[in-house]
Amino acid sequence: MTYVIAQPCVDVMDKACIDECPVDCIYEGERSLYIHPDECVDCGACEPVCPVEAIYYEDDVPEQWADFYKANVEFFDDLGSPGGASKVGKIDRDHPLIAKLPPQAE
Ligand code: SF4
Numbered sequence: 469m470t471y472v473i474a475q476p477c478v479d480v481m482d483k484a485c486i487d488e489c490p491v492d493c494i495y496e497g498e499r500s501l502y503i504h505p506d507e508c509v510d511c512g513a514c515e516p517v518c519p520v521e522a523i524y525y526e527d528d529v530p531e532q533w534a535d536f537y538k539a540n541v542e543f544f545d546d547l548g549s550p551g552g553a554s555k556v557g558k559i560d561r562d563h564p565l566i567a568k569l570p571p572q573a574e
């Protein structure tokens with residue numbers, strides 16, 4: 469099981485969650501952050517600090533953002549399990565679901 473970052477993070481990315489994660493499994497893409505599904509230890513520490521309520525336990529992702537589970541998982545298809553986001557740094561791409569969204573900033 470894992471936690472999932474959904475649409476509200478897109479184009480916000482304030483990174484408050486990163487500081488809370490004990491296993492450094494929240495990775496930075498171009499327009500969103502992504503939680504590594506195998507590295508996440510389900511501690512829940514990131515969820516309450518997100519100012520836009522973008523983070524959900526996988527069973528609790530709201531229906532309209534259900535596809536974001538897949539987006540978080542597939543983002544890592546060609547990265548594998550790096551074992552720490554700080555080692556990898558910013559990744560200059562997004563999952564196609566996120567890349568195709570219009571700008572989310574108000
Ligand atoms: S705290 Fe929320 S908005 Fe900020 S980077 Fe994390 S998921 Fe995105």
Ligand code: SF4
Nearest residue numbers: 489508509511512514
């Ligand atoms: S639930 Fe815990 S381990 Fe998983 S991403 Fe959030 S802070 Fe990191």
